[in-house]
Amino acid sequence: MPSKSTSSFKDGRISKISEATISRLPAYYRALTQLADSAQVRVSSEELAAITGVSSAMLRKDLSHLGSYGTRGVGYEVEFLRYQISREMGLNHDWPVVIVGVGNLGRALAHYGGFGSRGFRVVALVDSDQTLIGTKVKCGAEGKTVDLLVHALSDLEDVIKETNARLGVVATPAESAQGVSDRLVKAGIRSILNFAPIHLSVPDGVDVRKVDLASELQILAFHEQRKAV
Amino acid sequence: MPSKSTSSFKDGRISKISEATISRLPAYYRALTQLADSAQVRVSSEELAAITGVSSAMLRKDLSHLGSYGTRGVGYEVEFLRYQISREMGLNHDWPVVIVGVGNLGRALAHYGGFGSRGFRVVALVDSDQTLIGTKVKCGAEGKTVDLLVHALSDLEDVIKETNARLGVVATPAESAQGVSDRLVKAGIRSILNFAPIHLSVPDGVDVRKVDLASELQILAFHEQRKAV
DNA sequence: ACACATTTGTGCAAAAAAGCACAAATCGTC
DNA sequence: GACGATTTGTGCTTTTTTGCACAAATGTGT
Structure with a gap:
């Protein structure tokens, strides 16, 4: 950090x-x-x-x-x-969020209620999987759900421009994460939340926060192992 | 921390x-x-x-x-x-994991491939929702998936004993998280990964790591706001 | 108006983390 | 087998973070 x-x-x-x-x-x-x-x-x-x-x-x-x-x-x-x-x-602002990668995790994030409640609004879903593109995914928790169309990864820049997304969430596999990140940055996104298990290289002025589920478990395992001794 | x-x-x-x-x-x-x-x-x-x-x-x-x-x-x-x-x-060990809360996030975690690959094995799913209990959920990513039965929250202690789970994942709503945590600890779990947006109080010797999705976005929003000035 | 019980705000000290710079060790080459 | 080019391991410094202790400020009761 x-x-x-x-x-x-x-x-x-x-x-x-x-x-x-x-x-x-x-x-x-x-x-x-x-x-x-x-x-x-x-x-x-x-x-x-x-x-x-x-x-x-x-x-x-x-x-x-x-x-x-x-x-x-x-x-x-x-x-x-x-x-x-x-x-x-800045929680009194409105923060439009674009989620790239609509796999299990991406979908879970889209459903997640904690976002919508505090100014965060998922405004766009993007994926490269042809079988997902064009389908609709429910966003937001009970009470205020919105169906969002999954856009093609190739349309990423346009989607960001149209929705004015300010925050990008990378929920893709590790292989595609850096490429997605580069395109997010090129499209003007300067704050990225990264769930892919890889370090993203971004230019100065761009913030990346990383959430790594496997790492967290590994850290726990480390401590757990020490306890056993 | x-x-x-x-x-x-x-x-x-x-x-x-x-x-x-x-x-x-x-x-x-x-x-x-x-x-x-x-x-x-x-x-x-x-x-x-x-x-x-x-x-x-x-x-x-x-x-x-x-x-x-x-x-x-x-x-x-x-x-x-x-x-x-x-x-x-301790990654050469085997780490049985119990996931409490089989909502969107819990399911996404169960599917998540990054766990299985490094000694982490989801061995039990627990939820309090009657409509989920008894159903089967696919665990693990492509290649090596296992169908796991969702157990009742009331059976938590037995499930932990039978599966020898060492790591507990709390993926419940905030309201139930502390109660679940208490029961995990009482059942012998000493390492907890908490996804509920709440601070868990645990006795000495128990490790809790917290993953808070909304917090991460808020921190990004803070920096994003500063950039605009 | 004054003593007293609270609770904040903060100066200072301690501890933890990060960064720098270079000696020590190793390899390849002549 | 000595020399130069690398690259690790680490002592030392600087920065960041945390913890302590208490003065300053507020409300209450007499």
């Missing part, structure tokens, strides 16, 4: 938020959403930290990078803090 | 491998497998680093923690290094 710290302008000053902090913000956001759903108004750093599994000191320091949104002696207002995090993370 | 360094005995001495190193070993292993498949005999740290997307210095330091398996002026023997990593990570 190339942990560059990101800088931005907030009320005039330049604030730097470390990569480690950013990676924890989604968990805070989710916990706050959960608290808001149960109508809780205030929360202490101690409580929020317990829910998200971090130390309260770390939580406070993380939040302090966003601004001073808590009240000493009291805690944080759930809704207010939630809004601040969502704004900082 | 509570990055405790793991210590083990290797040829008499105590070796410590940092969590950061461990998390990169699967990538090295995969690259070496790929090189071995293409019949390459030797590889330099520079080349292997390029494939896996790390710096060559970091790669060498990572590998040096396993032992001195390279030859100065020459590089590393692909097969030999691959074997050493697989041994260190």
Whole structure:
């Protein structure tokens, strides 16, 4: 992970938020959403930290990078803090997502409800398999499903242009992943979520996050093996 | 991530491998497998680093923690290094895996080929949905598929005992994840891969790795938003 | 208005991770 | 068998991340 710290302008000053902090913000956001759903108004750093599994000191320091949104002696207002995090993370925007590779995993991702709920909207499915192209796949979880046509891989650039997709998900086999990535980048995509078990080379300015299921199991196996000794 | 360094005995001495190193070993292993498949005999740290997307210095330091398996002026023997990593990570063992939650994601994981190839074997599927229990689900990728019966969640403990499952995968909705986790732990599972978007509380000695799809997208969105400024 | 109980925000220290630079070891060649 | 070209292994430095401890700020009760 190339942990560059990101800088931005907030009320005039330049604030730097470390990569480690950013990676924890989604968990805070989710916990706050959960608290808001149960109508809780205030929360202490101690409580929020317990829910998200971090130390309260770390939580406070993380939040302090966003601004001073808590009240000493009291805690944080759930809704207010939630809004601040969502704004900082761009979750109030709309994020059109294109999924390349409509195999088992791609389909599971398309169905996945967690995306739609937070500004992420699967707007296009692309695959190279002739038997899949032209078929329709249900996207989104219960309540708000949309049938999406599977487009041909050769139409990738056009599909991205038409749908204005900003985020690309690579759910193809390892062999085709780099090629797909190159075309996504050429089509203007600068943020890629990669499920293929391979390192993607991308030019500067393009972010890639990797989710590697087999690696995770291997890491677990490593620890499991150590326990047995 | 509570990055405790793991210590083990290797040829008499105590070796410590940092969590950061461990998390990169699967990538090295995969690259070496790929090189071995293409019949390459030797590889330099520079080349292997390029494939896996790390710096060559970091790669060498990572590998040096396993032992001195390279030859100065020459590089590393692909097969030999691959074997050493697989041994260190316990990939020559057999790792029976139980998947709890046979929704879209659980099914995709069951189908996923990357597991079977490296000692991981899905031996049991468990769900609470009455309409799923008793049905059969294809496990494994092309070549070596097995039909597995979906067991009732109430039989979780028995299933684990019978199949000797060592690794647990939680692919349930967030609401049921903690309960499932508790029961996995009680049944003797000490390594859990969690796909539910929630922090799992587990006793000491139990490892949890979390894969959070929505979080990954949110982190991408954060960076994407910053780019626009 | 003042003492007191909370809880945040943060300066400082410790630990972990990454990066640099080069000595040590090896191979091929003359 | 010595020399030069490589390439590993590693000590040292820098950066990043985490953890600790407490002052500063707020609300409460008298």
